[in-house]
Amino acid sequence: MVEGTLSSGGLSVDLSVRRSDDFELTLQVEIPTGATVALLGPNGAGKSSAVAAIAGLLPIDRGRVELNGTVLDDPAAGVCLPAEERNIGVVFQDYLLFPHMTVLDNVAFGLRSRRLSRDHAQARASEWLARLGLDGLERRRPGDLSGGQAQRVALARALVTEPDLLLLDEPLAALDVTTRSEMRHTLAGHLAAFTGPRLLITHDPTEAFLLADVVHVIENGSVTQHGTADEIRLRPRTSYAADLAGSNLIGGTATAGLVDTGTQTVQIADVEVAGRVLLTIHPTAIAVHNAQPEGSPRNSWPTTVESVERLGPRVRLMTGPPLRLAVELTQSARDEMKLEPGTSVWVSVKATEIGVQADHQGQAG
């Protein structure tokens, strides 16, 4: 749905940047207007270089970057539009709010740089602050803001100039865990309200899967896999992608240590949490048995093996209803249990192996 040529605008990236003798980033991404693409990868994978290159802060060595039909970079043709002429809104890692300016001046900065009068710029900046629920903070300095407030100021600063593209570099990484899940939802709302293409850079699979339409997994400077969240989560193509992104992610409603996923009740360790939650279960935390396990974890149920895939030295299974789960085990365990598509098995998982986070607004999907 999101792949294809960009007849109606959007971002088209095909670039290569050499950062050092042994590190080169190559990236091919197309983002149609109104779509969000995530670059998911660990630190050092080249994600921030991608942001810098697209934003015009880092010259590319080869390739072509095009935004809404305008060529931003084409070194072969000698084109490299300076950053200040690109009209790209960037939310930087750590936000990079100017510490010597008030919140209002930070947000008005882009408008002032475009020669808007001070009054006009500040009025528009105030509107955006209000829209992001930040009214009353105009006169504060960035140093006096909470992480969540700083993130929204950074978002306001990036959006106030009505950019053609929104780049978000680890927008939630600087927040603590509780604020993060809250801000993820706020962010999802603002992403949806922004009409242009959006590129999200993150190392957090949950963030990528929940916010992006298409996820590109990036390892050592190149994309190893791309697809929808489900495609990557259920069929990771490299062992790295499996480790990074292959966790099972299940939504449900928690009450007193039990989570109802709609098809199965799962026991969790946290008895305090209530309401909508997201459960993460790592594929290696799930055990597979030929028969009903005795006396052990209470989270166990019968199911069938739907698919079996080799993944390096490991094997990755998908199990069927009641809960579709990715399970990883060794090749020898698979041989012992003679696991093939269609085999009836029991799976079990300890409550303590299930990650639980509050899901603030009933996640759709």
Add this chain to the structure above:
Amino acid sequence: MSHLKKRRVAPGRPPPFLVVLACLGLVVFVVPLAGLLARVPWSQMPRILASDVVGDALRLSLVASLSATAIALVLGVPLAWVLARVEFPGRSVVRGLITLPLVLPPVVGGAALLFALGRRGLVGEPLGELTGLLLPFSTWGVVVATTFVAMPFLVITVEGALRNMDRRFEGAAETLGASRWTVMRRVTLPMIAPSLIAGLVLTWARAFGEFGATVTFAGNLQGRTQTLPLAVFVALESERDTAVAISLVMVVISLAVLIALRDRWWRAL
């Protein structure tokens, strides 16, 4: 372990030997000042300070030190920026050249200026022929000599600040549509402002107290090249009271400036 315990100092209490050494260190600064204050001819002060010699020297010192600071700001900040941001061959040599006036005896600096800019100097001779400008023994000569000696303080302070600054802020400003000049004016300079101001104060203070290069290059002519330090030196020979009075004026002015700016701006140093 037990001997370690014995040596432990109560929290918040500094080790005694450190306090003793610190006091001795302080003595180095306080004793000369006390000696000066003890000799101040308080009753004579109004008469001495009203004299032409002191008035001329004070005016000249302020003009020369503030001019040197202004020149350092206009030329030194770009120099610091280039040193911090532009890679070019011989950068470390240039950096060394700039620090040279800090370690060179000022009289050697003055002599070098004389050979370069004097009436028969490498640059001075063609300059004199073309424009008729003679730097030695003129007020401009004083400004040149003090700038030579004092500007390194500004360049070094500002260069350090530019190198330590997180340059991603400049990138952020660029993505917001700011031209290079706007980035410089609204982001770079404000972010290094504490260091810039500290550098300006140091530069001014060094220029205000300049003696050796000035006397060598510009000479000692009352009303034209005789700054306060030169006037003190001359007065020491003949009129001790005048020397002490002028010294007190310099101490008061310098101290006032340093104290006034210290708490607000000097944290960067």
